[in-house]
Amino acid sequence: MNIGEIARRAGVSRSTVSYVLSGKRPVSDEVRARVERVIEESGYRPSATARALAQGSTRTIGLVIPPMGSHLSIDQLQFVGSVAEAAADHDHDVLLSPSGRDEVFDRMLGERRVEGVIVMETLLHDARVSRLLQEPVPFVTIGRTGSETAHAWVDLDYAGLVTTAVRRLAELGHRRIALVNRPQELLDQEYGPAFRAQDAFDKTVAELGLGGHLVCCADDTRAGEECVRRLLADTPELTALVSINERSLSGVVHGLKATGRTLPRDFSVVAVTSQANAQGIAPAVAGADVPTAEMGRSAVEALLAAIDDPAKAPAQVLLRPELIERASLGAAPVSRA
Amino acid sequence: MNIGEIARRAGVSRSTVSYVLSGKRPVSDEVRARVERVIEESGYRPSATARALAQGSTRTIGLVIPPMGSHLSIDQLQFVGSVAEAAADHDHDVLLSPSGRDEVFDRMLGERRVEGVIVMETLLHDARVSRLLQEPVPFVTIGRTGSETAHAWVDLDYAGLVTTAVRRLAELGHRRIALVNRPQELLDQEYGPAFRAQDAFDKTVAELGLGGHLVCCADDTRAGEECVRRLLADTPELTALVSINERSLSGVVHGLKATGRTLPRDFSVVAVTSQANAQGIAPAVAGADVPTAEMGRSAVEALLAAIDDPAKAPAQVLLRPELIERASLGAAPVSRA
DNA sequence: CTGAAAGCGCTTACAG
DNA sequence: CTGAAAGCGCTTACAG
Structure with a gap:
């Protein structure tokens, strides 16, 4: 037919x-x-194919997902879903490209299967971005690169979120605070969020004259427990921590409970994670909820805008969800303050 | 050019x-x-588009992902990645369709954007499958439906895995065992894995003359803790549990520790979950590792075979990874056995 | 071993 | 308001 x-x-x-x-x-x-x-x-x-050929547009965007076996989180699958939904709202489809599979990436771009590309989990120095900068195809990165060449991006303001969290803890009387960061290897790869969180933490702690303790933690529950045990052994006076490591968070909280701390009476925790994760832990963890749906929508809209008018200045969206106070956050213990 | x-x-x-x-x-x-x-x-x-039109083949497969906000797990993102990689190995691309977005589903099929479809998280009675059965397009479901009409599927043998786990626990002397299932609402929707696990558990426990305790648990850490607390309050003689609920697993283990149990001396845990999750908990959890990569590859290969020869009998692949013994599994405590 | 031409299924300027 | 025709960029039988 x-x-x-x-x-x-x-x-x-x-x-x-x-x-x-x-x-x-x-x-x-x-x-x-x-x-x-x-x-x-x-x-x-x-036929979509015939129409695409006649119109010169596939109405399809490419999504470059992180390589398998690496630090995948629930947030990321949510993000993939939200990109697909936002694209659907604009009558576009989403084609997947696993990072590291250069043939797929080449095919998407070279064979003009897509009108534009969204790149997840961007590094400060990112080979995929270098490649895209040489192509005529519009793209949006999730996370900023260190590239001087301006391109469109959507990012979470880790620096701002960490700063806000530390300030709030200081207001509540906490004087010794730790930052639970992502794994060391991500810092080594110059993964933006880990990098900027650490930097902001250092500065804010110094500015407020607090005692700050940095720790990198692998992305799992067990690592969270160990990390807390180590932190408390080294610095028993610690009364609060800020975490940007969602996968280890439940381990961190359990580690605190296992060492006899009751939250928030003895210890406060603030985290950057999805709302579902924050509320799925007992006690519910205060912090900034990662707005996956909004990030997906922003990325799609920024991309479609760039496809529509490549000459326009690229959209750069820095999202900064507010800090939500939940049961894990309270005043510093009087005895220790 | x-x-x-x-x-x-x-x-x-x-x-x-x-x-x-x-x-x-x-x-x-x-x-x-x-x-x-x-x-x-x-x-x-x-141009991929021109070639697709001339050849009558898009070399693209559709992947229907679970709706957002529902029970997403790390395994599922891994699975999405493994489908994309397996498809790439066969020179195919993957187009995403969020479930519930009928326009996207219709577009994929009606406008012939894809050669075939993989459906994730299939229910026993699944509207998407009913729809696909009326279309000429080949498809593979992840999980079996109750449909009498034969179609291709790839599934994990939850019944077999649970049976094996219960038998192994019985061998080790455990007499009272619980099953931690997925949430009640999934059972109500007739989600196959939850359904079959429960059925197999009931049968095996009866067959071996054990005391069996069924419990449904929401998909988060906090629910895991509460669920264990409730189980132990009701049945203090319990010495082991089998879980097919990966998201609550770390909460389950922590709940056990919080009630003073040392694993595996006082209590044993066996779970069906990804290897990363099982090993990311302390102590490492014994059980069957969900083979996401293999499932993705099998699904893609089954689909490509169906596309290649629609007349051939549909592939039906039941995967049954072996039970791996890790630190959470041991003999029943003597005092209680 | 190579080329001229028809065809895939649409869209859209051109004409009326 | 409608149609005949060219064109999108390939592939592939047909001919030589």
């Missing part, structure tokens, strides 16, 4: 069928009704 | 350029070299 067959059955030309479908040209009510009936009866849908 | 321009520059016909690219017809060494040089110099890549 194709447009020619519909035209024949309705007794009109193929162009008329096309215009009935697209609405780009007025069609008399009578003809329109006839064509629509035939389409209805036959269940005809135009 | 298109095939005509390459042909002109190389002084050959467009068909010759096409045959140099596809290798479907012999081309003299001299002509081939000339064409290849021009292609090389110009960086020409054929």
Whole structure:
């Protein structure tokens, strides 16, 4: 079943069928009704491939997902879903490209399967971005790169979030605070969030004259427990911590409980993580909820804007969700303050 | 830059350029070299859209991902990645369709963007599958449906895994065992894994004359803790549990520790979860590692086989990873056995 | 071994 | 308001 067959059955030309479908040209009510009936009866849908070829647009965007086996989180799958949904809202489809599979990346770009690309988990120095900067295709990164060349990005303001969290803890009387960061290897790779969180933590702690303790932690529960045990052994006076490591968070909280701390009476925890994760831990963890849906939507909209008008200044969106106070956050213990 | 321009520059016909690219017809060494040089110099890549139209094949498969905000797990993102990688190994791309977005699903199928579809998180009665059964497009479900009509699927043998786990615990002397299942709402929706695990648990426990305790648990850490507390309050003689709920697992283990149990001396835990999750908990949890990569690969291969020969009997792959003994598993405590 | 031409299924300027 | 025709960029039978 194709447009020619519909035209024949309705007794009109193929162009008329096309215009009935697209609405780009007025069609008399009578003809329109006839064509629509035939389409209805036959269940005809135009071929996306043929349309893409004729129009020169695939209405598809590429999404470069992190390589397998690396630091995948629930947030990231949520993000993938939200990109697909936001794209659907704009009548676009999403094609997946696993990072590290250069053939797929090459095919998406070289063979013009996509109109633009979203890159997840961008590093400060990112080979994929270097590659994209040489191509004519618009793209948006999740996370900023160190690239001087301006390009569109959407990022969470880790520096701002960490600063706010430390300030709030200081207001509550906490004087010795730790930062639980992502794994050391990510810092080594210059992963932006780990990098900027650490920097902001150092500065804020210094500015407020607090005792600050940095620790990197692997992305799992067990590492969270160990990390807390080590921290408390080294610095028993610690009364609060800020975590940007969502996968170790429940381990961190359990580690605190295991060493006899009751939250928030003896110890406070503030984290950057998804709302579901923060509330899925007992006690519920205060902090900034990572707005995955909003990030997905912003990225898609920034990309579509760039596709629409490549000359326009690239959108750069820095999201900074507010700090939500939940049961894990309280005043510093009087005895220790 | 298109095939005509390459042909002109190389002084050959467009068909010759096409045959140099596809290798479907012999081309003299001299002509081939000339064409290849021009292609090389110009960086020409054929348009995927034009090729798809001419060949009648998009070389793209659709992946229907679970709706957002529902029970997403790390395993599932891994699975998405492994589908993309397996597809890439067979020169196919992956188009995403968020469940619940019927327009996207309709577009994928109706507008023939994809050659076939993989459906994640299938329910026993699944609207998406009913829809697919009426379409001519091949598809593979992850998880079996209750449909009598045969279709291709890939599933984990939850029944077998639970049975094996219970038997092993019985061998080790455990007499009262609990099953920590997925949330009640999934059972109500007739989610296959939850359903079959429960059924197998009931049967095996009865067969071995053990005391069996069923409990549904929400998909988070806090729920795991509460669930264990409730279980132990009701049945203090419990010495082991089997969990198929990966997201609550660390809470379950911490709950056990919080009630004074030392694993595996006082209590044993066996779980079906990803290897990373099992090993990211202290002590490492024994059980069957969900083989996400293998499931993704099997699904892609089953789908490509169905696309290749729709008449062939659909592949039905039941995976049953072996039970791995880790630190959480041991003999029943003597005092209680 | 190579080329001229038809065809894939659409869209859209051009004409009336 | 409608149609005939060219064109999107490939592939592939047909001919030589």
